[in-house]
Amino acid sequence: xxxxxxxxxxxxxxxxxxxxxxxxxxxxxxxxxxxxxxxxxxxxxxxxxxxxxxxxxxxxxxxxxxxxxxxxxxxxxxxxxxxxxxxxxxxxxxxxxxxxxxxxxxxxxxxxxxx
Numbered sequence: 001x002x003x004x005x006x007x008x009x010x011x012x013x014x015x016x017x018x019x020x021x022x023x024x025x026x027x028x029x030x031x032x033x034x035x036x037x038x039x040x041x042x043x044x045x046x047x048x049x050x051x052x053x054x055x056x057x058x059x060x061x062x063x064x065x066x067x068x069x070x071x072x073x074x075x076x077x078x079x080x081x082x083x084x085x086x087x088x089x090x091x092x093x094x095x096x097x098x099x100x101x102x103x104x105x106x107x108x109x110x111x112x113x114x115x
Contacts, residue, residue, distance in 0.1 A: 014039050014040060014041070015036060015037050015039070015040030015041070016040065016041050016042075016043070017034070017036075017040075017041075017042045017043070018042075018043040018044075018045065019032065019034075019042070019043070019044050019045070020045050021044050021045060021046040021047075021112050023114070028113055028114055028115050029111065029112065029113040029114075030111070030112050030113075031109060031110070031111045031112075032044070032109070032110050032112075033107055033108070033109050034099075034107065034108060034110070035105075035106060035107050035108075036065070036099065036101040036105070036106075036108060037101065037105040038063065038101050038102070038103055038104060038105050039100075039101065040100070040101050041098055041099065041100050042098075042099040042108075042110075043096055043097070043098055043099075044096070044097040044099065044110065044112060045094050045095070045096055045097075046094070046095050046097065046112055046114060047092075047093065047094050047095075048089055048092060048093075048095060048114045049089070049092040050089055050090065050091050050092040051088060051089065052088070052089050052092075052114050052115060053086060053087070053088050053089070053113075053114070053115050054069075054085075054086070054087060054089055054095060054112075054113070054114055055085070055086040055111075055112070055113040055114075055115075056069065056079075056084070056085050056086075056097055056110065056111070056112055056113075057083065057084045057085075057110070057111045058083050058084075058099055058108055058109065058110045058111075059083065059108065059109050060101075060104070060106070060107065060108040060109070061106075061107070062104040062105070062106050063101060063102065063103040063104015063105065063106070064101070064102040064103045064104065065083070065099060065100070065101050065102070065108045066081045066082060066083055066099075066100055066102060067079070067082065067083075067085075067097050067098055067099045067100065067110075068080045068081065068082070068097075068098050068100075069085065069095055069096065069097050069098070070095070070096045070098065071089075071091070071093065071094070071095050071096070072091075072093065097110070097112065
């Protein structure tokens with residue numbers, strides 16, 4: 001994609017990646033170690049049923065990483081700019097966990113559990 005000089009050149013390219021969360025046979029939790037540059041977003045898509053409990057935790061050794069969760073295009077208000085979130089789901093379907101790197105760059109860990 002082209003970078004317009006009007007928006008600052010090198011820092012204007014925001015990194016966005018997407019991963020579909022898959023659990024191993026008999027597992028209800030998945031942990032990923034991924035890399036993300038400052039200002040970038042990593043989207044994790046997880047499918048869950050109504051009344052299941054979704055738990056998400058993120059962490060990094062450098063800088064700051066937070067996330068929010070959206071479902072059917074709407075952000076869940078209690079999940080905004082957090083590092084840890086757990087709640088019982090009121091409806092089923094795909095949930096999108098949007099991990100954002102506020103500062104620093106490099107690796108982060110995310111743990112996603114559905115029970």
